[in-house]
Amino acid sequence: MPRDRKAHLPAPSLTSGLREVEPLPPVRLENVSKVYRDPMTLRPFTAVDGVSLTLERGEILGLLGPNGAGKTSTIKMILGLTRPTRGVIRIEGRDPWDSDARKRLGYLPENPCFYDHLGAAEYLDLVGALFGLSRVASRRRSEALLARLGLAAHARKPLRKFSKGMTQRLGICQALLNEPSLLVLDEPMSGLDPIGRAEAKQLLREERDKGTTILLSSHVLSETESLCDRVAILHRGRVHEVGGVSELLSSGVLEWEIAVDSLSDERAAILRSRGHSVQSVGRRWVVRVERESEVQEVLRDLVQERATIRSVEPRRESLEDYFVRALGADGRPAS
Amino acid sequence: MTRVLAIARNTLREVARERVVLVLAMFGLALVVGAQALSPLALGEGRKVVIDFGLAGASLLATTLAVFLGSTLLHKELERRTVYSILAKPIRREEFLIGKFLGLWFTTSMLLAGMAVILLAVVTLAYRDTPWQILGAVGLTLMELGIVTAVVILFSSFTTPALTAFFAVAATVAGHFAEDLRYFASQGASPAVQALTQGAYWILPHLDVFNARGLVVHGLSVGPDRLAFGFAYGLLYAIGIMVLAGVIFRRREFR
Numbered sequence: 001m002p003r004d005r006k007a008h009l010p011a012p013s014l015t016s017g018l019r020e021v022e023p024l025p026p027v028r029l030e031n032v033s034k035v036y037r038d039p040m041t042l043r044p045f046t047a048v049d050g051v052s053l054t055l056e057r058g059e060i061l062g063l064l065g066p067n068g069a070g071k072t073s074t075i076k077m078i079l080g081l082t083r084p085t086r087g088v089i090r091i092e093g094r095d096p097w098d099s100d101a102r103k104r105l106g107y108l109p110e111n112p113c114f115y116d117h118l119g120a121a122e123y124l125d126l127v128g129a130l131f132g133l134s135r136v137a138s139r140r141r142s143e144a145l146l147a148r149l150g151l152a153a154h155a156r157k158p159l160r161k162f163s164k165g166m167t168q169r170l171g172i173c174q175a176l177l178n179e180p181s182l183l184v185l186d187e188p189m190s191g192l193d194p195i196g197r198a199e200a201k202q203l204l205r206e207e208r209d210k211g212t213t214i215l216l217s218s219h220v221l222s223e224t225e226s227l228c229d230r231v232a233i234l235h236r237g238r239v240h241e242v243g244g245v246s247e248l249l250s251s252g253v254l255e256w257e258i259a260v261d262s263l264s265d266e267r268a269a270i271l272r273s274r275g276h277s278v279q280s281v282g283r284r285w286v287v288r289v290e291r292e293s294e295v296q297e298v299l300r301d302l303v304q305e306r307a308t309i310r311s312v313e314p315r316r317e318s319l320e321d322y323f324v325r326a327l328g329a330d331g332r333p334a335s
Numbered sequence: 336m337t338r339v340l341a342i343a344r345n346t347l348r349e350v351a352r353e354r355v356v357l358v359l360a361m362f363g364l365a366l367v368v369g370a371q372a373l374s375p376l377a378l379g380e381g382r383k384v385v386i387d388f389g390l391a392g393a394s395l396l397a398t399t400l401a402v403f404l405g406s407t408l409l410h411k412e413l414e415r416r417t418v419y420s421i422l423a424k425p426i427r428r429e430e431f432l433i434g435k436f437l438g439l440w441f442t443t444s445m446l447l448a449g450m451a452v453i454l455l456a457v458v459t460l461a462y463r464d465t466p467w468q469i470l471g472a473v474g475l476t477l478m479e480l481g482i483v484t485a486v487v488i489l490f491s492s493f494t495t496p497a498l499t500a501f502f503a504v505a506a507t508v509a510g511h512f513a514e515d516l517r518y519f520a521s522q523g524a525s526p527a528v529q530a531l532t533q534g535a536y537w538i539l540p541h542l543d544v545f546n547a548r549g550l551v552v553h554g555l556s557v558g559p560d561r562l563a564f565g566f567a568y569g570l571l572y573a574i575g576i577m578v579l580a581g582v583i584f585r586r587r588e589f590r
Contacts, residue, residue: 122348126344129340
């Protein structure tokens with residue numbers, strides 16, 4: 001994190017009677033709810049239930065949760081595509097329904113779909129015109145973005161011939177065209193190959209370093225973990241927890257993994273009888289030891305056995321582990 | 336205005352690249368040229384038949400195109416979710432809708448103008464006389480197309496393509512008989528039916544205002560008064576319908 005996240009807060013001044021004006025947060029949701037009605041039965045369904053969330057300038061906040069948690073509904077309300085049933089949403093202090101509030105906003109929808117009849121450059125021309133960019137500025141920016149995302153050679157290709165990954169990369173281009181101060185990305189890594197994901201992550205980090213605030217929803221928790229400054233866990237329309245990734249995850253080591261080349265059946269049985277997990281993985285064995293105090297003892301036994309120890313590694317909690325712990329493996333809260 | 340024009344230009348490209356436009360344009364060309372083939376059967380009235388047939392065909396084709404392309408225009412945006420990326424930009428929903436309207440109106444108008452040029456050429460070549468009067472009739476038909484396009488956009492802003500096409504066709508057909516509707520209702524209908532038809536009379540577009548074929552066929556020009564009234568009426572009616580469409584579309588939720 002390149003900047004002090006609290007830097008925007010005004011310092012209390014004792015010498016001056018004038019208070020410094022506090023900059024408005026990029027996005028603020030206050031007790032926001034969204035209730036849909038089934039068009040046939042008119043039965044209400046609460047998609048978002050009293051969500052309060054404030055994004056801080058220049059941070060990447062991950063919106064996480066199982067399917068149906070309310071992530072996309074929340075994003076659509078932030079974009080002004082749906083209205084909250086209750087509560088208030090503000091982008092830099094403005095109602096998202098006000099089109100001016102979206103001038104410095106970039107949005108990448110989940111599984112983006114663009115006009116088949118256009119080429120990539122034509123589509124970016126359209127987007128540039130919607131942002132009120134001059135033709136020259138729009139072209140310059142779109143050429144740079146297409147080159148950065150590896151689409152320069154495909155600028156004139158009709159979008160109907162684009163692969164999913166190419167469409168996703170074009171989606172990132174159009175989201176960045178107006179040099180946004182707020183980026184809202186719904187599953188930004190979806191459809192990208194490993195190289196594309198690495199490039200996209202690098203690009204997002206650069207945007208964050210420039211001061212862009214990024215809200216991203218994702219179900220690829222391992223990527224979110226390495227990218228986000230904070231995460232908000234949504235479950236059944238409610239914010240289950242918000243915090244820094246490291247704060248949410250238990251800081252301690254879950255277990256130690258010892259990889260060895262060979263292990264006799266007798267020794268494996270002894271280790272199991274002591275409560276350790278022993279598994280054969282390919283031509284190797286992995287011994288998992290929960291308590292750190294027992295690691296030395298196990299290693300001594302393995303050396304006596306003349307087993308070749310390949311690695312000894314601590315395994316810490318991941319966001320996946322957190323999800324299973326906090327919400328239950330099936331997405332239900334653990335009791 | 337830039338944003339409206341950007342959407343209009345995109346709609347024009349989208350519609351112009353549909354194969355159905357090419358098919359209808361070919362059909363229109365065949366109709367106008369085919370009318371010339373029928374002229375020997377018209378007992379010396381060939382010129383009138385060609386102009387009447389050609390103008391009616393061009394108007395019908397342009398209206399058909401407006402209804403059937405327009406009824407799927409918004410639906411496709413919603414179904415493929417292309418509208419999400421667009422409406423997340425700093426554009427008001429009304430601007431998006433007006434852009435769609437202008438793009439579709441311009442496309443169908445171009446088709447109509449193209450067919451009118453062909454008709455002029457066919458009549459000029461066949462009868463050594465250019466019927467410039469048809470330009471007035473075509474001008475009025477352009478305004479009728481504006482109303483039909485606005486009606487299509489209105490229905491497509493809240494209902495399915497099939498229902499949009501149905502309502503738009505019904506409004507267009509009924510609009511051509513708006514005067515007759517009131518006349519028939521006054522012939523001994525019950526008060527309830529009379530009130531209903533009176534309401535329909537005021538709500539429906541009076542599309543007969545834009546039909547000047549009778550004049551043009553007989554070599555008469557469309558007078559400036561009629562042209563001015565047609566343009567003013569067409570413009571005001573289309574604006575009224577688009578305001579209503581904008582109000583409905585603004586309230587729409589994109590789930």
